[in-house]
Amino acid sequence: MYEKHLECRSCGKKIELGMKYTCPVCEGILELKYDYEAMKEDPLLLDDKEHKGMWKYSHVLPVRDKGNIVTLGEGATPLLRCCRLEKEYNMSVSLYLKAESLNPSGSFKDRPSSVGISAAKEYGAKRVVIASSGNASAAAAAYCAGTGMECIVFVPEGTDASKVTQAAAYGAAVIPVAGNYSNSYKMALECSAKYGWPNITSTFLNPYTVEADKTAAYEIWEQLGECMPDYVVIPIASGPLLVGMYKGFQELVHLGIASPESRLPAMIGVQSEQCMPVTKAYLEHTAKVCGWEFPIHTIAGGISDPLIGYEQDGELTLKTALESGGRMSCLSEEEIADAMQQVETKAGLYCEPTSAVAVGAAARLYKEGVIEPGTKVVCMLTGHGFKYSGRKPFVQKVISSIEELPILI
Numbered sequence: 001m002y003e004k005h006l007e008c009r010s011c012g013k014k015i016e017l018g019m020k021y022t023c024p025v026c027e028g029i030l031e032l033k034y035d036y037e038a039m040k041e042d043p044l045l046l047d048d049k050e051h052k053g054m055w056k057y058s059h060v061l062p063v064r065d066k067g068n069i070v071t072l073g074e075g076a077t078p079l080l081r082c083c084r085l086e087k088e089y090n091m092s093v094s095l096y097l098k099a100e101s102l103n104p105s106g107s108f109k110d111r112p113s114s115v116g117i118s119a120a121k122e123y124g125a126k127r128v129v130i131a132s133s134g135n136a137s138a139a140a141a142a143y144c145a146g147t148g149m150e151c152i153v154f155v156p157e158g159t160d161a162s163k164v165t166q167a168a169a170y171g172a173a174v175i176p177v178a179g180n181y182s183n184s185y186k187m188a189l190e191c192s193a194k195y196g197w198p199n200i201t202s203t204f205l206n207p208y209t210v211e212a213d214k215t216a217a218y219e220i221w222e223q224l225g226e227c228m229p230d231y232v233v234i235p236i237a238s239g240p241l242l243v244g245m246y247k248g249f250q251e252l253v254h255l256g257i258a259s260p261e262s263r264l265p266a267m268i269g270v271q272s273e274q275c276m277p278v279t280k281a282y283l284e285h286t287a288k289v290c291g292w293e294f295p296i297h298t299i300a301g302g303i304s305d306p307l308i309g310y311e312q313d314g315e316l317t318l319k320t321a322l323e324s325g326g327r328m329s330c331l332s333e334e335e336i337a338d339a340m341q342q343v344e345t346k347a348g349l350y351c352e353p354t355s356a357v358a359v360g361a362a363a364r365l366y367k368e369g370v371i372e373p374g375t376k377v378v379c380m381l382t383g384h385g386f387k388y389s390g391r392k393p394f395v396q397k398v399i400s401s402i403e404e405l406p407i408l409i
């Protein structure tokens with residue numbers, strides 16, 4: 001409600017609010033800007049009494065008329081400390097999992113979809129288009145369902161059947177596109193330009209959706225007893241969650257809510273070795289991200305984004321991670337599978353492989369001395385286990401008496 005205008009992150013051009021996606025001068029990424037001075041005077045800035053969950057932060061989100069808020073009860077996800085994982089990995093830290101998998105459609109994408117669809121409603125949309133590697137398509141479809149808005153979803157061929165089935169179940173028109181995610185991304189772009197449908201692809205394309213990711217940062221700060229974590233570890237495709245959350249932590253200080261002495265967390269992005277355009281740039285000490293042209297074979301489908309044609313998204317994520325004192329990391333397929341099993345058996349949180357990369361990377365970076373002892377580490381668990389259909393089917397012999405129990409007594 002305090003949003004003022006859009007601003008190009010590259011050249012600083014100011015643009016009127018609206019469903020706009022790139023800078024008309026330099027094609028840079030747009031960011032929503034707010035009237036922070038007015039916000040400082042708002043006693044209910046982080047506590048809109050009319051709403052619960054994510055929308056309790058409605059005063060710092062870009063929706064003017066609250067009647068346009070489209071919600072399914074997203075946000076307010078648990079922040080769970082997991083001592084068994086700390087022990088398993090010999091980590092002398094407080095290791096927390098932010099269970100974004102418990103959002104209504106089962107992933108962190110419910111926050112950006114709720115804001116994106118609310119903004120589209122505010123601008124009178126009857127139909128929206130989105131490109132997604134899976135989770136965002138299911139989320140967008142879910143939020144459109146309650147509004148009657150039509151949802152056109154482009155997914156890369158070979159997207160996990162669980163995610164596609166879920167999006168279709170909500171009534172979206174799900175259209176598989178040949179090739180990798182970047183091809184789906186381009187098709188959504190073309191449709192939006194040609195037909196004028198709002199594009200709610202939750203990379204950095206839609207400046208409204210990125211704002212929603214701030215709310216995960218506010219929640220973590222509140223859940224830690226009004227305290228900043230030292231590290232936040234996040235699975236990364238293009239990286240709006242990392243950039244959006246860091247903006248949230250910055251705003252807490254800038255708006256005078258958190259102490260000005262607060263040390264902001266180091267933001268750590270994690271990719272799969274099978275698709276690591278941002279991590280590759282980090283390892284090569286360059287700010288320039290190149291689209292990933294190699295074949296991709298990963299169980300972490302949620303982060304298999306080659307960024308071809310929108311490399312600047314990865315550059316913004318890398319820049320933000322470095323500014324925060326963080327870095328990029330990556331895991332092998334074996335490490336991802338192992339981390340998933342650890343999260344499920346030690347924390348009791350069913351998760352998709354993409355989610356687990358944050359935990360696997362935190363463990364490795366602790367071992368390497370990057371994450372320091374005695375710190376607070378938050379791993380973002382981005383998607384639910386129901387989203388992944390690659391597990392071996394469960395097979396067990398049927399028994400008729402306790403003498404046949406297949407466990408050690």
Ligand SMILES: [Zn+2]
Pocket residue numbers: 008009010011012013023024025026027028
């Ligand atoms: Zn510009």
